[in-house]
Amino acid sequence: MIAVRGGLVRAFGTVLRRPCTHLHWAGAETAAAFQTTMDGAVRAGERAADEVLVQLSAPTTQEPDHAADT
Numbered sequence: 495m496i497a498v499r500g501g502l503v504r505a506f507g508t509v510l511r512r513p514c515t516h517l518h519w520a521g522a523e524t525a526a527a528f529q530t531t532m533d534g535a536v537r538a539g540e541r542a543a544d545e546v547l548v549q550l551s552a553p554t555t556q557e558p559d560h561a562a563d564t
């Protein structure tokens with residue numbers, strides 16, 4: 495767990511959760527909603543797992559959708 499100043503997670507969340515080639519980021523701070531809570535951690539984990547599944551199913555043609563956690 496990391497601690498950041500108020501507002502930073504919301505302001506830069508899209509950057510925090512952007513995959514880096516085959517690295518996919520999870521954790522409460524990367525959540526699109528409920529950041530820094532257990533709910534956000536679970537949502538971010540599910541989103542990261544979905545990203546990996548998408549990348550594995552179409553590694554050369556399809557990029558994961560980072561619009562929002564599910």
Ligand SMILES: Cc1cc2nc3c(=O)[nH]c(=O)nc-3n(C[C@H](O)[C@H](O)[C@H](O)COP(=O)(O)OP(=O)(O)OC[C@H]3O[C@@H](n4cnc5c(N)ncnc54)[C@H](O)[C@@H]3O)c2cc1C
Binds near residue numbers: 496521531533535
């Ligand atoms: C005192 C306190 C009270 C809280 N109360 C609430 C609450 O009431 N409700 C709520 O919703 N949220 C609460 N939270 C927030 C909640 O605990 C976090 O949002 C949530 O646990 C984040 O989950 P995470 O999986 O993102 O990270 P973490 O729970 O921090 O999990 C990260 C894991 O990665 C491990 N790790 C770190 N580095 C490495 C490494 N190099 N190699 C291998 N493993 C590593 C750590 O040991 C840890 O197990 C509280 C937090 C604190 C500190």
